[in-house]
Amino acid sequence: MSFLDIKDLSKSFGSWRAVNRVSLEVSQGEILAVIGPNGAGKTTLFNLISGRLRPDHGRVLFQDEDITEFPPHKIAKKGISRSFQVANVFANLTVLQNIRVPVLAARSKSRIFFRPVRYFSDENHEALGLTHRLGLGDKATMIADLLSYGDRRKLEFAMAVAMRPSLLLLDEPTAGMNQLETESTVSLMKELVTSFGLTLVLTEHDMKVVFSLAERIIVMHQGGILSEGTPETIRNDARVRSIYLGEEDWLY
Numbered sequence: 032m033s034f035l036d037i038k039d040l041s042k043s044f045g046s047w048r049a050v051n052r053v054s055l056e057v058s059q060g061e062i063l064a065v066i067g068p069n070g071a072g073k074t075t076l077f078n079l080i081s082g083r084l085r086p087d088h089g090r091v092l093f094q095d096e097d098i099t100e101f102p103p104h105k106i107a108k109k110g111i112s113r114s115f116q117v118a119n120v121f122a123n124l125t126v127l128q129n130i131r132v133p134v135l136a137a138r139s140k141s142r143i144f145f146r147p148v149r150y151f152s153d154e155n156h157e158a159l160g161l162t163h164r165l166g167l168g169d170k171a172t173m174i175a176d177l178l179s180y181g182d183r184r185k186l187e188f189a190m191a192v193a194m195r196p197s198l199l200l201l202d203e204p205t206a207g208m209n210q211l212e213t214e215s216t217v218s219l220m221k222e223l224v225t226s227f228g229l230t231l232v233l234t235e236h237d238m239k240v241v242f243s244l245a246e247r248i249i250v251m252h253q254g255g256i257l258s259e260g261t262p263e264t265i266r267n268d269a270r271v272r273s274i275y276l277g278e279e280d281w282l283y
Contacts, residue, residue, distance in 0.1 A: 033056040033057065033095075034093075034198070034230055035056065035057040035092070035093055035232075036056050036057075036091075036093075036095075037056070037080070037089070037091055038054055038089055039052050039053075039054050039088060039090070040052070040054070040088070040089035040090070040091065041086060041088040041089055042075055042079055042084060042086050042087055043087055048254045050072045050076050050079065051072070052088075052255065053072070053251075054089075054256075055249060055256065055259070058230075059197075059230055060224075061230055061231070061246055061247065062224060062230075062233075062245050063232045063245060063247050064232075064233055064235055064241045064247075064248045064249070065234045065249045065251060066236075066241055066248060067250055067251035067252055071251040071252050071253065071254070073202075073234040073251055077113060079091065080106075080111065080113075081106055081107075081111060081113045082101050082102050082105070082106040083103055085099075085100070093106075093109060093111060093198070094110075094197075098111075107194055110197040111197075111198045111199075111200065112191035112192070112194045112198070112199050113191065113199070113202065114184075114188060114191055114201045114202055114204060115187075120175045120186050123174065123175070124175055125171065125172050125174055125175065126162055126167050126170050126172070126175060126186055127171040129175055129186055129189075130158040130161050130162060130186070130190055131154060131155065132190070133193035133194045134154045134158045134161075137193060137195045138154060157193075159171065161189045161192065162189065164189075164226070165186075166215075167185055167186060167189065170182060179212075180208065181208055181212035181215065184204065184212075184216065185216075185219065188201075188204075188220075192223060192227060192229075196229065197229065198229070198230045198232070199223065199231050199232070200232050201220070201231065201233040201234070202233075203234055203236065205237050205240050213237065217244055220244060233245075242266070247260065248262055248264075250271050250274075257274065258270055
């Protein structure tokens with residue numbers, strides 16, 4: 032049984048075929064990287080999996096259930112969380128308040144109105160625990176808009192994990208980070224997979240991140256899958272090198 036099974040998925044915008052008959056399987060507990068040049072279709076693929084876009088053709092099966100037509104909130108309830116290329120947080124709430132929102136949603140308590148949050152002691156405890164586990168404990172009362180870029184990304188990861196997913200989609204998780212922030216984020220992603228038993232699928236332009244993290248790599252080009260395999264297989268694939276415009280050092 033495949034954990035995530037994508038079958039012949041396609042999506043067009045006018046005459047542009049953003050995703051072109053993509054089929055792939057993801058095993059439970061796997062760390063998979065999806066790479067490719069800008070415009071290869073990586074983010075569109077994530078949007079199709081997470082329900083933000085509907086495919087023109089094909090199906091998405093998650094734990095043997097067809098979720099192709101499900102809206103994003105229902106897919107999140109099924110156990111798929113995602114991050115975005117730009118950190119997507121509630122800028123005017125504190126770190127703890129940001130994390131508490133998905134904690135309450137995961138426990139189906141986000142629609143209980145007119146009840147002060149102090150009554151949700153279990154949820155508050157869980158949210159506070161996540162701030163510490165993701166290295167934000169000393170910033171729990173800080174307004175999210177005042178965080179550094181790296182810490183905003185950590186907060187977004189914490190919010191994604193707070194939904195209690197089994198599959199986490201990370202879209203360019205280290206984009207815009209300096210070297211220190213990148214190294215910290217790679218360590219954090221490894222910790223999330225281990226501690227929370229997650230399956231991780233990520234898009235990423237930093238090949239050092241990809242090769243230090245991924246167990247398997249899929250290369251997209253012009254909406255389709257050009258190559259897939261172990262990091263060593265991808266490293267030695269002449270077709271992959273060719274689409275990166277002859278940049279011989281990109282894999283090292």
